[in-house]
Amino acid sequence: MNSLTIDAARSAIQERRTTAALLAEAFYDRIEKDDPQIGAYLTLSKERALAKAEEVDALAAKGEKLPPLGGVPVAIKDVMVTRGVRSTAGSKILGNYIPPYDCTAVARMEAAGAVVLGKTNCDEFAMGSSNENSAWRPVHNPRDLSRVPGGSSGGSAAAVAADMAVAALGSDTGGSIRQPASFCGVVGLMPTYGRVSRYGLIAFASSLDHIGPLTKTVKDAALVLRTIAGRDPMDSTSAEVPVPDYVAELEKPVRGLKLGVAKEYFGEGLDAEVRSSVEAAIQKLASLGCEVVPVSLPHTAYAIPTYYIVATAEASANLARFDGVRYGHRAGDARTLSEMYRRSRDEGFGAEVKRRIMLGTYALSAGYYDAYYLKAQRVRTLLTRDFEEAFKKADAIVTPTSPTAAFKLGDKVDDPLAMYLADIYTVTADLAGIPGISIPCGQTREKLPIGLQILGRHFDEATILRVAHAYEQAS
Numbered sequence: 001m002n003s004l005t006i007d008a009a010r011s012a013i014q015e016r017r018t019t020a021a022l023l024a025e026a027f028y029d030r031i032e033k034d035d036p037q038i039g040a041y042l043t044l045s046k047e048r049a050l051a052k053a054e055e056v057d058a059l060a061a062k063g064e065k066l067p068p069l070g071g072v073p074v075a076i077k078d079v080m081v082t083r084g085v086r087s088t089a090g091s092k093i094l095g096n097y098i099p100p101y102d103c104t105a106v107a108r109m110e111a112a113g114a115v116v117l118g119k120t121n122c123d124e125f126a127m128g129s130s131n132e133n134s135a136w137r138p139v140h141n142p143r144d145l146s147r148v149p150g151g152s153s154g155g156s157a158a159a160v161a162a163d164m165a166v167a168a169l170g171s172d173t174g175g176s177i178r179q180p181a182s183f184c185g186v187v188g189l190m191p192t193y194g195r196v197s198r199y200g201l202i203a204f205a206s207s208l209d210h211i212g213p214l215t216k217t218v219k220d221a222a223l224v225l226r227t228i229a230g231r232d233p234m235d236s237t238s239a240e241v242p243v244p245d246y247v248a249e250l251e252k253p254v255r256g257l258k259l260g261v262a263k264e265y266f267g268e269g270l271d272a273e274v275r276s277s278v279e280a281a282i283q284k285l286a287s288l289g290c291e292v293v294p295v296s297l298p299h300t301a302y303a304i305p306t307y308y309i310v311a312t313a314e315a316s317a318n319l320a321r322f323d324g325v326r327y328g329h330r331a332g333d334a335r336t337l338s339e340m341y342r343r344s345r346d347e348g349f350g351a352e353v354k355r356r357i358m359l360g361t362y363a364l365s366a367g368y369y370d371a372y373y374l375k376a377q378r379v380r381t382l383l384t385r386d387f388e389e390a391f392k393k394a395d396a397i398v399t400p401t402s403p404t405a406a407f408k409l410g411d412k413v414d415d416p417l418a419m420y421l422a423d424i425y426t427v428t429a430d431l432a433g434i435p436g437i438s439i440p441c442g443q444t445r446e447k448l449p450i451g452l453q454i455l456g457r458h459f460d461e462a463t464i465l466r467v468a469h470a471y472e473q474a475s
């Protein structure tokens, strides 16, 4: 029962072949058995899950039509707040935080019938690419326990890959949905900036943060996106753009669609096995009638420094609220207010978070603001224009998701710069605000999953889902 897709789970409950409660129990059994080795979950919300399951079962018993996610067991990255359920963002500073409200995306999932099993592990405040920055414990890749699951939504990706959830929500600021999806062999979709409300998402970098699904199939990603997308009065940056029926759009033919390939995404540092799998996937799409066209994204080389200035600058401002006063960890026996702030933050934040607060504070400080922050914002505009130009020629752009498959735990922990550089193919879409999806496209000789990334125009998730679906069905 654990490997069901959304529709299969929902119809099994609808047709009374099982119940939502039994299904949730089956997932909790699996979590109890397998999660000690994997570490995908930080907190289980069993009471809340079973209450929701009973509600869905009552509907099914009356023969009423279940909502689209009726009884479907899902997992939520711990950066999304959940009423009454501990939400730590992977940080000790929020180790005791029980939020009084729900993140909009989570509330919409539940309103559509989803059963929230629990909260998933992640890099602290979503800062990382390997999940090794979690303050609680690392996550192990279910496909090879000696390897990282990717990050920062590593717990969500691992939960779906290990059949410990049907679907999960993650967040993507610089690749954190797509890269772990690619490392764990699942589907990960980052919607357009503003497509999904950020209300109740613990902020990392507000102009770059996106919530989106991690699922087993492209259709499931479409179903979840349809559920969580759309304007929310609680987030003024959520867009007033109509939400199409992504599921209905999946079946439209891909013949004649123009797929852009940019040489900047196939350069130095790209692993040979990843390259050949991605090239084979592009060939496959061509054989389905897509036209492959060369595009140029000339500012790609500047994306990493630009991202790590904008993201850290925003993080340094966002994380100022964790001061031990209103919520979160407070250091004991401080003699003065400033000592209390200092010690609470010193004890509560991990090394990577501190590094970013310092980098961001520096980039924003008088005398350096123009040289770093302002310049980064200008380069961000150039990167966005690169995509605007490319999308005049192409309907979607296909790239590798990550230059390598999953690396070993511990391999990059002592080299933050090497970790940052591996985000090269994912940070660009966050900076430009365009949507991107990662889908499995084969594996390495060591049987590690490889991800194909498909990028689209602003608010055109429908096209990238359609291309992804066509590839998935054909392979």
Ligand code: GLN
Binding pocket: 126, 127, 128, 129, 151, 152, 171, 172, 173, 174, 175, 176, 177, 204, 311, 423
């Ligand atoms: N790996 C990137 C970082 O460390 C992206 C993280 C994310 O998307 N949340 O910032």
